């Protein structure tokens with residue numbers, strides 16, 4: 001009997017501010033996943049500083065890959081291929097991971113698989129579904145919501161995507177980050193808003209839903225962001241905002257109780273109402289897409305998929321199809337999702353040339 005060896009893929013992800021490596025077996029079993037976050041570097045600037053991100057990736061990439069291989073108990077010679085994110089993202093950051101992957105492939109004669117970061121986010125769900133022996137049925141609707149992207153796809157198969165909607169301005173995560181920054185909650189904003197929202201009234205502040213002209217499946221968050229700004233301007237909030245900024249200088253990661261001491265009820269209501277509105281924007285388009293496509297599953301992934309309000313609302317909405325979220329560790333940027341997406345390409349022989357370029361605006365589908 002011939003028993004084929006499992007295919008071990010090393011994934012490398014450096015598109016934004018996490019240096020990540022992972023080993024995945026047969027696109028289904030996570031052998032190790034290491035993520036080095038640059039939060040401490042960028043936090044004090046209120047957002048990602050591209051030059052600092054590249055420098056941090058350079059520093060971290062070697063140790064992160066070594067740690068990941070040793071945790072998996074895998075040597076370079078055991079690998080079937082190396083999958084690396086080639087876009088979209090910050091070019092200086094992408095180049096670090098992609099060049100490192102190319103060097104490994106060149107030195108060891110391994111195939112290089114270039115992976116689209118957004119496709120990676122979707123494959124975080126497919127990887128975990130496979131591991132749990134749960135089947136994602138197609139056609140499926142996939143909502144990718146992160147700091148850089150808000151995309152809605154129709155998927156007719158594991159690697160078949162059609163873009164049906166995307167944000168016309170800010171990404172959902174970006175809206176969380178900008179609102180948090182404005183209110184003095186620091187960066188990244190999503191996790192803080194998520195933790196504070198349950199203390200406010202989600203209907204306490206009236207905020208507008210976006211009215212889309214043209215494609216109704218597109219998203220827009222700039223009107224909501226402006227409404228929050230106007231509300232803040234009307235409230236005379238400078239003193240409490242300053243108090244929160246002071247707290248952040250003393251302690252870069254305050255506990256909920258500390259935030260609550262410097263955040264009055266009206267601001268908690270705003271935070272809760274903002275989060276509820278974003279969730280409503282996301283889920284009503286996902287629900288419409290499910291109906292339109294007669295979809296049999298909904299996939300929600302990307303950093304914003306960590307949001308507990310979104311997870312709860314997606315369950316309560318009774319969308320009529322199973323909803324798949326990645327576990328929080330695989331919702332934000334990681335390399336397991338890149339190795340999993342890479343595995344599908346590896347199987348089909350879709351290997352990349354060593355001249356593969358890093359592309360800031362790499363798209364997953366042809367332009368709409």
Ligand code: KG4
Pocket residue numbers: 016145146147148149172173174176177188189190191194302303304305306307308331332333
């Ligand atoms: O996927 P990700 O790690 O990076 C990108 O590809 O952009 O997503 C990061 C984004 C940030 O905007 C962050 O504020 C948001 O995900 N995020 C959240 C939560 N955790 C992270 N947004 C809402 N609720 C959360 N719990």
Ligand code: ZN
Pocket residue numbers: 117121146147302303332333
């Ligand atoms: Zn991402």
